[in-house]
Structure formats: structure tokens, C-alpha cells
Amino acid sequence: MLSTFLLFFIIHDIQVGIGIQGFQRIIFLEAKHDAWISVILSGILTHLIVFMIIKTLQVYGSSDIYGIHHDIYGKWVGRMMNSLYILYCLLTSLVIMKNYIEVIQTWMFPQVPSWFFSISLLLIVVYGVTGGVRVIVGVCFFNVILSIWMLGLIGFPIRYFDYTSFLPILESNIPAILKGTFKMTFTVVGFEILYAIYPHLNEKKKVQKFAHLAIATTTILYLLLILIAIAYLSSGQLEKSIWVTLSLFKIVKLPFIERMEYIAIAFWMLIIIPNIMLYLWAAVRGMNRTFNAKEFHFIWIFSLILFISSLFLNTRQKINNFNDTFAIAAFYLTYCYPIILFVFVLIKKKVKGSKEKQI
């Protein structure tokens, strides 16, 4: 059992993963200088979805998504849905890992092969996941605490602000802003981990509070980053840089260290690792719950799968396409599916309730 307040760190850490390094451009391409409105909207939407996810889970008291699927769809369809969810978790791990490796290779070590990074990352991840959920959550907690200093780096670009970039407000039309919100998916996903972690939390009453707190924190962070990006970079620059957040750090210069973003990138591993751990754990846990498979074996099997598939994603273009496809899938799975599941659960509950009354 985990203290419920740790949920704040779990959700915040898993949301702030790889997307934060460059989400500004993707949103800006759609909504132009109103991109920050998209971010706010995406935050509100996430709050609603999370509210629904928790309501769904509360109906069952102490089950995870795998149990709920089993209950609602029956054995076979339930298994299929569970497999889908496991696949999603694995894909997310892959996306996170591959994008991070891409960043290290572009900014720091262009010569080091990517299999080397995947092996090193995966071994650490495996090490954590074998330790169980308590270890993973511990890593999350410390990593959030230890990366707070990075917020200080945001202050440097403020000197070069150009406030006219925001004007005129609401110039782009509503569909464009909504499209921007849609594109935020890749950056905000992570909260669906609630589906898997929920049974492990000790005080179910407080889940709502800490989950929403975490999402609000993430939204504020994203809002801050997009405001800075729009004011600091001009439109042409924004449309060209792949990792805008890291580019913002490019001007940080301290007396004892010339280029801070190198440290930031290396430090990012602390944020990345628990993310991969959590997703891998959710996948392995799903195998155990659905097929009664041994968790320890599947940690290694899944890592191997991740490693092999990471070898195929080797160019910027491929990674980009993969990200885009993944983002669309993630949108349906994390934003649309919880609503459907919620409705199903409500109907099931009603039917069951009325049946019980008849008896």
C-alpha cells in the first residue's frame, strides 16, 4: 500500500516526460500565438477525464482497469481489451525511451550508438521494476523533488521577452485552437496510470484531491513554458526548433558553467526513467492480472521487445511519424475511452442494482 499523497508525484512525473521538451512547436503550428489557450483547454479537459476515471474506479472500490474490463466485457473480450491496454503501455515506454535517446544523440553524444543507450536505460528500468511498485514510486518522488531546480532555468529567457508576440489575442480561430488542444495529447498523457495504480493507494478518498493537484501543477508548468516560448522566440524560430524547452535553456550561462542545457538534458534521465518504469510495470501487471503470467519473466521479455523495436526507430523522420501516430492512438485511448468505460460501468451498475432489487 502506498500513501495517497504520493499519487501527486506519480502523476506529475509521468506527465512531465518527453513531450515537455518540444511540445510548444507542435501546438504553435496549429494555434499560432494563441497556443497558450490550447494548453489551458487541454488542462481543463484532462481534469474532466481524470474525474471520470476516478469515478469509474470508485464504483469498483479496489480494482484496476484489468479487473474492470474483465467484469464488463466478460472473459474473452476483456482479455482482448487488456492486451490492448498492455500494448499501449509498451508503446508509451518505447516512445519515451526513443525520444529521449534522440535528444541525447542530437545534443550531446552524436557518435554513441542508440542501442547502447537503450540497453543502459532498460537495465535500470528492469532493476526498478523488479523492485516492485514501492521502489518505482520512491524513484518518482525523489525525481520530482530533485528536478525542481530546473524551474530556475526558465527565468533566464525572461530578459528577452517580447510581449507583442501575444497580440492580438484570439486571432486564430476556434478550430485551430482545439486542434492545438488535440495535439497536446502527446504531452499530457500519463494520468491514465491511475487505472493501474489505484488499487495500491491506501486512502481512496483522497485520490481525487491529489490527482487533480498533480494535473493542475502540470498544466501550470506547461502554460508557463508555452508563454515563455512564444514571448522569447519569434514565430519562425518556434516553427523550426524541435526541442523548444531545451532551446530556451540554450542561453543559460552561469559563472561556473557555460552551458546549462547539457546538465539539464543529462538530468532529464531522472524524469524519464520512472516514466518507463511505471508503464512497464503497468504492462507487466496487466499480464499478471489477465493471463496469470509471472511478472518477473515478463519484465525481461517486454524489455527485450522494447529493445528490439527501438532498433527499428532510427531516424528523426521515423520517430516523428511514430510520435504522430502514437499521439492519435493515445488520444482515443486516454481521452475518449475513459468516457465510454465510465458509461459502461454506470450502465452495468444500474442493471446490477435493479436485478438485485428484483430478487
Added chain:
Amino acid sequence: MMKKRFLAVYLLPIFSLIGCAQPQILEEIGLITTIGYDVGEKGKINGTAVELKIEPDAKTDVKIVETQAYSVRGLNTSGNKKTSKKLLAGQLRVILLGEELGKQGMLHVSETLTKDPAISDLSYLSIVEGEARDLLNLNDLHIPNIGIHLYRLIEQNTKDELMPSATLQETLHRYYTVGRDPFMPILKNIDNKEVRYTGVGIFKDDRLVGRISTDQSFYLKLINDKYKAGSTDLIFMSESPKLRGKSHVEGRTVISLDTIHSSSDLKLVNETNLEFDIKIKLNARLIDINSDIDLTKSNNLKLFEKEVSKQMEERVENLITYCQSKNSDVIGLGEVYRASVRHSKLTDEKWHKMYKDAKVNVNVDFKMMRSGIND
């Protein structure tokens, strides 16, 4: 227990291997601190790099490496063929562009440079009157390291707000903003003895189209940025006999201002017949005046302030007229237009057509705050 040992066996070699990623030992690399680009033969670019050597026995610790290549990145490769140490640009501080290259367009140079994660966005850009290579080959005993000298010169002047700041980030920002054009300070090698800041080059898109003097750059900064503690000399002819300078034959009045605090406000007042209002507020300390005027009298002070405001207005107007004649919008009027007109769909091209005929009203409000410790 078994599990843990199993992992340790695999993890240890991996972690020790991480240390093997390209070590860069200071003694084995040549750090480029300054680089100059010129137009070379047959479409090539001529690059001149100042390489900082870490070699205790050498007489001078810098070496000038000059190479030609078709691309900016190619210069690095061909530069390496000439040096015993690997050239790296992680410490690049100053980027110089020859006048001719500036006229042909500077975009590809600055773009390639920002693409490289090793190059800081805070590197200074500057135009060189003549060729950049001549400036870097300057041979004077008192300047043992031209790279650091240039960097300090630019940094010092930018901090004192004598020179408009043109870092890589700022220049590209101006270039990529719709309705704004970049500018860069101009440096010149004078008689192979000194480097001097001689003016500011103004651009249309990415092409150098004209230049303004260092005095005029004060007004450029006055419109563009906030002054926090700049200083300037103002020489003017006043019609009022009270203000006329005594010692000068032509009756010129010279005043020296210091600790200038200013703010400016640009506004679009007429959309259809493009018209802008520029309001500048300026507070400063008067440290020198060569006229006998008694500024303790409030009447005289008012006259003085009014006269200075008028003179400044005239100069700002001149500056704008000049920029308009070169079709270079370094002030960013286009951005003001874009920000105030909804759905304007402004492009740089469209703006350059409109900009020429824009009318600009300038209003300067000068206030003398104090005048030193003696009246």
C-alpha cells in the same frame, strides 16, 4: 539475492562503459573563440577562425586558421585539415560577417550556427567594414588575443548600452518576426592598430542594406528598448540665444547626458493610411553643457528641456526616414501593425511594400533629473 547479483553483473560494465563516450581533453582540442565569414572565390565562403591553443610553450596562445569551403559546416572540416588539434566551437563568442557577405544575406550562416547545439545563442554577431579576415589578422602587440579582445569590446559596449545588442538569438528573433528587420553593430580595423565600433548595419530581411552612425544607434535603442543607464552626447544648434554655446564659433550647444532612463511606446493610429505614433519618455542626468544658461530658473529649464526634446525628435525622425528609404524596418513598426490589426495576415513582403509610405509622428518628452553635485 540471486536477482541482485545478476543485475549487478550486467549493470557494472555498462556504467563503466558510459565513461568511454568521446572524451574531450583540453590539451587536444583547439577552441574557436571567434569566427569570421567572408565571401570567397567561386561561391565559396571564406572562414577565418581564431583558435585558442592550450600550449604552455607557445609564444602566443592564439592561431588564425583560414579556410574556404562551400558551406559553413564545411569550413570546420577543412579547418581541421590544417590544425593539429580538433577544432571545436563550443566556446564561440563572436561571429563576424564581412560586409560583402552581409549584403548577400546572412541567414544561412546564422541558421547553421544555431542548429549546432554546441554553439551558444548568446554569441555576438557583428558586421565588419571590409573583410572579416583583415580584422582578425590585426597585428598589434597590445592585442595578444584578438578573439577575447573583440568579445570584451562588444560585451562592454553592449552592457553600457552604447552598442545595440545583436546576439545570435536576438538577430534570428528579429529576422523571423514578421514586420521587423535585424541590425548589427559594425566594427572596423583601423590602420591595423585598433578595432573600432563605427556604426550599425541595418538589414532588409537578411541583407545588409544600409548603415547608421553610432550616434544614431542611440535613437534606435531609444525606440526599441528601455534604457536603464546609457549615456550620450548631444550636439545641436539652438535658435534660442539663451542656449547658444558660448565658446563655439558656430554657436553649437553640446550637452552630455548620463544615467538615461527611457521608455517608448509605439502605437498604430491609422490603419488605412498607415500612421504611427512614437512616444518616448526620457529621464537623464545632465553632466555637461557648454552654455551659460542658468538652469536653476524654472523658465530656463523648461526652455532647455523643450529644446532638447525637439532636437531628439528631429533625429529620431531622420533615423526613421533613412530606414524607410532603405526599406529596413529595424524599429519593428510592422510588428506593432501585426499586433494591432486583427487578421492582417502580414508577411514580410507585404510589410515592406507598406512600410515605405508609413507616416510616423515622433514625440519625445525629455526631463532633466539632476545635474551632478554642483549647479
